[in-house]
Amino acid sequence: xxxxxxxxxxxxxxxxxxxxxxxxxxxxxxxxxxxxxxxxxxxxxxxxxxxxxxxxxxxxxxxxxxxxxxxxxxxxxxxxxxxxxxxxxxxxxxxxxxxxxxxxxxxxxxxxxxxxxxxxxxxxxxxxxxxxxxxxxxxxxxxxxxxx
Amino acid sequence: xxxxxxxxxxxxxxxxxxxxxxxxxxxxxxxxxxxxxxxxxxxxxxxxxxxxxxxxxxxxxxxxxxxxxxxxxxxxxxxxxxxxxxxxxxxxxxxxxxxxxxxxxxxxxxxxxxxxxxxxxxxxxxxxxxxxxxxxxxxxxxxxxxxx
DNA sequence: TTGGGCACTTACCAAAAGGTGCATACTTGT
DNA sequence: ACAAGTATGCACCTTTTGGTAAGTGCCCAA
Numbered sequence: 171x172x173x174x175x176x177x178x179x180x181x182x183x184x185x186x187x188x189x190x191x192x193x194x195x196x197x198x199x200x201x202x203x204x205x206x207x208x209x210x211x212x213x214x215x216x217x218x219x220x221x222x223x224x225x226x227x228x229x230x231x232x233x234x235x236x237x238x239x240x241x242x243x244x245x246x247x248x249x250x251x252x253x254x255x256x257x258x259x260x261x262x263x264x265x266x267x268x269x270x271x272x273x274x275x276x277x278x279x280x281x282x283x284x285x286x287x288x289x290x291x292x293x294x295x296x297x298x299x300x301x302x303x304x305x306x307x308x309x310x311x312x313x314x315x316x317x318x
Numbered sequence: 319x320x321x322x323x324x325x326x327x328x329x330x331x332x333x334x335x336x337x338x339x340x341x342x343x344x345x346x347x348x349x350x351x352x353x354x355x356x357x358x359x360x361x362x363x364x365x366x367x368x369x370x371x372x373x374x375x376x377x378x379x380x381x382x383x384x385x386x387x388x389x390x391x392x393x394x395x396x397x398x399x400x401x402x403x404x405x406x407x408x409x410x411x412x413x414x415x416x417x418x419x420x421x422x423x424x425x426x427x428x429x430x431x432x433x434x435x436x437x438x439x440x441x442x443x444x445x446x447x448x449x450x451x452x453x454x455x456x457x458x459x460x461x462x463x464x465x466x
Numbered sequence: 467t468t469g470g471g472c473a474c475t476t477a478c479c480a481a482a483a484g485g486t487g488c489a490t491a492c493t494t495g496t
Numbered sequence: 497a498c499a500a501g502t503a504t505g506c507a508c509c510t511t512t513t514g515g516t517a518a519g520t521g522c523c524c525a526a
Contacts, residue, residue: 189371189430192437198448200386202441203368203433209447211361213514220351223337230473238348241515246474255450267472267523277446282337284439285351287432289340293350298425299357300346302403361484378503389485394504415493415502 209255209281212248214240216285219274222258223282227273257281357403357429360396362388364433367422370406371430375421405429 192201199205210216214237221236222228228236234245249272252258257278263269274282292299340349347353358364362385369384370376376384382393397420400406405426411417422430440447 189368189434191372192368193441196441196444198451199440199444200365200384201368201437202439202444203364203437205440205444205447206436207364207440208451213359216351216355217348220337220340220349224339231471234473236348242474243476243516244514247514254454256446262473266521268474268521270473277443280443281439284435286337287435288354289349289351291350291429291432292347292352292354293341293344295425295428296344296347296350296353298404299353303346303356306402379501382503390504391486391506392484395484410503413502414491416491416504418503 206281206284209257212251214245215248215252216288218245218248218252218272219257219278219282220285220289222272222274223279223285227261227271229269229271233272252278354429354432357405360399362393363396363400364436366393366396366400366420367405367426367430368433368437370420370422371427371433375409375419377417377419381420400426 192203194201196202196205199208210219217237218233221233225232225236230245230249233249234240234242237245249258249260253260256275259273259275259278261271261273263271340351342349344350344353347356358367365385366381369381373380373384378393378397381397382388382390385393397406397408401408404423407421407423409419409421411419
């Protein structure tokens, strides 16, 4: 597949999509992005993948502390889903006290790599993002904004 | 407390993180990815951004049809949030019958570009993803799996 | 003996997110 | 006249998601 945006015949007047056109209508999904989203849906999954990608095999406790503000129940739950989806691998060392660690499968690894640009984007635009959230916090406290 | 799998000098046996280390502990976020996720949290937001990036300014109705299965209420809602967050621009042509279109701001455009790898990932791995979902559908119909 | 850490599990709950359906004001097509 | 399309708003409700708090079995340190 050639990656150049030169379109021989169509109108040169359009805003020139900087994003390559994605295969729409995959079997069951509206597009590739849709498919991906189904897998990483879950408040902490992208973070989990990303941390595992950076830190390599990580024990449960460490992960728990890395992903701040997550509860045991949810962390475990998301890890199980990620495992079921073939993105992470759980290793139980059958020791006592318990010792378990989580790592990425090749598939998980590839997904984590696809998350890199999102992470960079966030880092580059923390300013905008946190400002937006500061503003939201004002009216998102149990009340709609009184006047448009 | 020393975990012999994360020692600065010993153990050259690690999987060699293919993902660059991300700035952890940004002000308010655990990392850049965290920041990004706050902005695109919402079932349809990434899709919206992506479609706008590909199609350029898009009328409400078209968008509605592109993002299949979304309801008016939710679409509108997410568009408003994206607008409030400075990612999309709403243009009301003040015509009758109503004519409005949505487009990306530069910020939104940059985010959309960061979504490209996710879309590619999904496209490349539709097989795995849909298989996983097929399996999930089996036991995710109002009941836990009876026996391991 | 008490307390803590480990890696979970379970029951119970609150909140968020999303969906349905009806309404609007006006136009166009049949 | 009537249905349909346009871009929303609103009330209401269900589903999903996530959080809390407690408990488990085992070991080690104080």
